Amino acid sequence: GQQVMQIPQYQHVQEGEDFTTYCNSSTTLSNIQWYKQRPGGHPVFLIQLVKSGEVKKQKRLTFQFGEAKKNSSLHITATQTTDVGTYFCAGYNNYGQNFVFGPGTRLSVLP
């Protein structure tokens, strides 16, 4: 079955440093979504990428979908303490009816 991996599992950064998490799928994806979960909270939708090579920006967050549509990345510029949480990618392919979530990257930001 489809597998979605994320690296790193944990990342500790100093406030103001950049952060990147990578998502890799074992199969070609139709689209990919990113979610953020604050500590003790629930996942909240951030963005969806559909096109090969697509890049989308939300303020300090940059999302990229790979050319082969098997990988994606989320980059945060100049992290802030409000960025703390776990970032999940979720991949969807044409063979399934559901998104498959990666294990997440937990980000800690030291003030």
Next chain:
Amino acid sequence: NAGVTQTPKFQVLKTGQSMTLQCAQDMNHEYMSWYRQDPGMGLRLIHYSVGAGITDQGEVPNGYNVSRSTTEDFPLRLLSAAPSQTSVYFCASSYAGGMNTEAFFGQGTRLTVV
């Protein structure tokens, strides 16, 4: 606008007990799903429903039952709780289960089985 509402927020069960986790949404979404979240394993799909009267198994369905008698409600039943079912459970809904649909998650139910 309530969104997705889960009850209870916390629950402790003894091994062998049964219980139902409630999930309701008020967005008229067709697609609803249940996930469990365990440390280091992300969100794993238990069961899902693409509309009233239709349910299907996800990645980890054993030990759980669901039904979807209305568009709004999607309860998850634990038939005979086991310690391995200790987890945080999330219900989610979306306009449709396919592409181009963001999922809205409930607040979660933290279940401990002793």
